[in-house]
Amino acid sequence: MKKGISVFLFRMGLASLFLVLTVFTLSIVVIAQELQVAVHLQGAEVVPYWDPSDGASGEIGLMNNLYEALLRYDAATNTFTPILATSYEQSEDAKTWTFKLREGVKFHTGNVMNAHAVKASIDRTIERGRGSSYIWSPVDSIEVIDDYTIRFHLRQPAPLDLVVAAGYCAYIFDPAYCDHDWFIAGNDSGTGPYTVESSEGSEKVITKKFDDYWGGWEGKHFDRVVFLSVSEASTRRLMLETGQADFCEQLPPTDIEALQDNLAVRVEVNPSFQNLMVLYNNQRTPLDNALVRRAMSYLIPYEDTVAVGLGGYGYVSRGVIPYGLWGYSDRVETFTYSPTVAKALLTQAGYPDGGFKFLLTYPAGYEDIRKTVELWRAACAELNITLDTRAMPTAERNAIARSPDPAKRQDIYLLYWWPDYANPDSFLSGMFYTQERPAYNLGYYSNPVFDALIDYAITLPTGSQEAIDMMVELQNILQRDAAGIAVWDMQYLRAMNTSLQGYVDNAAYPNVVFWYDCYRE
């Protein structure tokens, strides 16, 4: 009898354990079905800049999901999608632009988006003068016509539709919540489909859907998007392969090729507007001599840098405007790898035996740049030129480059450049227009003729023949001066989970996934 009770109790215990386990498993399945979570992997920091007025860096992927601009530009079709503006018109002289705003849009703070908020946002960005805020330089004043109409008065004609659609510094935020310290504590006040739920430094940000988003939440969308910084490329690849991540911004070419046979991962090779720029210190001997700069430019093994650095996924640059963006032209003069010409130029400059040592800084953690630098260094060594190459974190590198004491600055500065707004002007003004306090003109180039031509070029109608001719002329000035040169134009290597649908690569918003448009199938 006693034995019978214990057997009964044992069976009951087993049954209840089974029940608990079943309920637990079911609840997990239900939660998993209800909550669609996407994981977006980046190699570098997720949010170098939290303040929507300040950015010009890797936060672009996160910010474009938290904040919205008036328009969005599609680089592939050269068309605009209305976002916070529903329609717009420009005056004949392209100096007055009027935008009709979308009604019923709410900020994540609960306040309503209107023309006053748009004006206040852009005024704040202009006033702070950080990051890519220079894109607003043609704007003279912003006028609120009524609650949902806003007008920009420009000093000179400019493609303002492209400017308001910029990937940086064009975000509209709630002026009632725009304290800098509040932003950098990890808060946001945008109108975008997602809002910050929590963050761990700038390494991990979890966003959740904003219930009152004007686009609504019908259809398939993700409920949460996790932005994660994983510096190790191999780890990013493994996370994709094991299904722990949905999207990976950039993987090394060798990994991309290895992933091509993996059915769980989809690989895309997409066009980009991103190139590798070399900025020579135009103010320091002997690089203040154009002959020496040209000689250095003839020492880059261009074809090899594309083959080795990019694994073949890119093109040798032709001028500073990248392949695919208007203004790119085969009329632009180029450099080729030629130690003979370099030697002749050095002799002409009075340095037949070389003997220089140049401090070259480049961003740490990018294999394609490191390999390019190694190839260049080996070529320079043949002519007795030493490249003292240093891979450095951005902040440290920029502190040297922007040092008030010119003696402390580097000789050669390498950087990726992609347009803050999809216009060739970004490549020309950003790095070569005279800057009293260097922001990104880190070759310290100053040429009044070039500046005057830029001022004129920006007034020409976007993409017109005259504008294209002017871009060619401007690039040729830079090439002849070898003020700074582009080495290669890259292609984007994207890897994502096969189940991820709705992703479209848009070269105007590099590394951005508009997660609202994506879903899992």
Add this chain to the structure above:
Amino acid sequence: MWKQLHNVALRAKRNPLTVIGLFLVAVFLLLAALAPWIAPYPQDVWAVHPEERFSPPSTQHWFGTDELGRDIFSRVIFGTRISLRIGMIVVVLAFAIGVPLGLIAGTFGGLLDEILMRVTDMFLSFPPLLLAMAISATLGASLENAMVAIAIAWWPWYARLIRSEALSIRERDYVEAARAAGATWVRLLFRHVLPNSLAPVIVQASMDFGSVILTSASLSFLGLGAQPPTPEWGLMINIGRSYFLTHWWIVTFPGLAILITVLSFNITGDGLREILDPKAERW
């Protein structure tokens, strides 16, 4: 003298592991000395050959080639020179700082001892790698700075060790006798205390050789030590880790080089302790 050497040889013979360690260290020294003649492609320390990149190990390239087409075997061989240099410089530096301080503290005691030992305690309270990282990050990333950083993190161990030896030696009768006979402190230090407390420090130094090489490789791996294209093992692993899923040989061979080198110095150090310490009995 001959008898002593014979004794040492006998002890060494009883411990075959030590012989292997010593043999490996000898090979390591030989490789470093003869690197330009042994390495099949000595120019690959600097030169690049893009067309030969990512070749797997073959008869032509025993350890394969890296992402820039450089012969990994040649670079690993040249790496021995760098590692040996790092080991020597750091151990000598740490020795030069730690031994005098420890000796003074141990021999004279008192307030001086208190002050010196609290300073060493401060250094010892950080793990050496962490301290070396902090120092080299402050000084800037280069091989020279990394060596200085490691030496700064390392000297307190020597100071501690030699102090404890000096403490016990200064109580010995012969030291007391010398002092009673009116020996100067210089004579006391250099004639009596130092020679008699050196053995454990030498053993420690031989073992540290391996740890120092490992630490410097770690610093280079973290980007705080040697800079490309220096054929430093840690740096080679750092660069190769981007390819380890697709091209295993780029990280494997420098990794094995570190493993074997560190192991051989450790075994040798262990053996040296047994040989130099007459009290140590084999179990």
